[in-house]
Amino acid sequence: MDTSSSARHTPETRSRILDAAEGLFVEHGFEATSMRMITSQAGVNLAAVNYHFGSKDALIQEVFRRRLTDLNRQRLAMLERLESEAGGAPLKPSRIVEAFFGTALAMAADTEHGGHTFMRLLGRTYTEPNAFVRQFLAEEYAEVLERFLGALYGALPDVPREEILWRFHFMMGAMSYAIAGTDALQLFAGKFDDADPARMLPRLMSFLLGGLRAPLPDYTGLAVKARRGGREAA
Template identity: 45%
Template sequence: MKTGKSTAGDTKARILDATEKLFIEVGYEATSLRQVTSRAMVNLAAVNYHFGSKDIMMQAVLGRRLGPLNARRLALLDACEAHWPGHRIRCEHVMGALFVPALQMARNPAVGGPSFLRLLGRVHADTSPFIQSYLMEHCATVYKRFFDAFSRALPEQPRHELGWRLQFSLKALAGVLASDDISNLMSAFAQGRPLSDAHMLAQLTAMVMAALRVPAPGSEQRASLQSVFDLDDANETMQRAQAQGRETAAAAPIAAANAVANADADHRAEAAAAKPRQGARAARNEGTNRAAIASVPVRAREPAVTFPSNPLDDWMRMRAQT
């Protein structure tokens, strides 16, 4: 029979596990308490009892994973610096101290499990103010230690140049980790061949180390890219000119039709102005004649039709007169 204490511990663990999975899937902003309670099969009162708010709950999720991870990272970095002191340390050593603990935790279900690398990738890829603030507060010391180690391993890179390269390349790697499962990555890298963790990690970090080591672009590279910008500007200018030409061509028939219509209107106005004006009496007489003609019945205006005379009709007409 479970005690009340163990039951409460199980409930808290279920809430943390559900929150972690949701955070991996949708990020901090889209993770809601309603989703957490549904997936953990608990009520909202349990979440409020154990954590009190979404922020405190998420801090607990990150703390139980990132706390042990950062401790192992710093311990391994100390060992690497002791084994390869000063500038003897290589970029691969520092990169290994950064990622080997994460890979080992992803192999151990008790401290992370298969989804741990996806959690790590989501943490560094999430842009929400809460997550960024958490990283600055709880991981700043770890970042500084590793940045100094990278600076010793890459003395040819100025610190300001190295800083933005690290930020860019590690965030790109975090995005890859957040979007896929470690087993899928292993399969993609292995391509049917046996692949050790060291080999897989070398494949995973090769592009990052290339980005850190590559020399800064020179004048020839900048000039080549500037020529592409200039070509794009020229293409855009040409396209605008072609579009204006098409608009002008489409408007030409309309303008011609309007010109013809305006010319016809002008001609009619000129003809009306040139017609001689009638006197007032002539106009009245003309109007009267037109009215008289219009008032005559149609049959009265038609010419009479005559037929040949009939003698019997003539005799009858003469008899009536006498």
């Protein structure tokens, strides 16, 4: 944000800190990453973080804002292009899904400029315990989420909105694991022969669309009251 001409002498310190923080947050999480780790990784002085960002929390926020603004702008632009091309007609669900998740996967495929690192971080942060981070993320996402859900409601008029909502949520979970799984997860470690990022998009898209267009669930036979305790053996 600081664009004063006198600050020209150290133009990199800010972004060096952001890059270092991004990488360390992915590797260790927010709490386990100390200011000392960040500044030493970035090759800057310990006090620089507080000078440039004010606090650790503000730094975390800026790590997300810097990339998320761009990602969500891309998403909205893509959706608007689809809508103007369709000229009032309902969009194909596959195009909507691709506009939302394809942009994310494109960013995740960029290993050179930190996009991959960031998307791993983002995927995990949806379920982040830190309340302030979740709150901030929800605000950053509010508009784009509203727009894409609205587009899906229009594209799938026969599917109850509640189901679309849940399925969109499931899709976000699948995507997070898709990105995390290529290198972060130990669970499937050594099992994947083919983790080519270029194949991830068609791979994930098939799965997502299959799930989105699946037959609606059958709720008949469910007790009205929620059952609890899975212990029972019929």
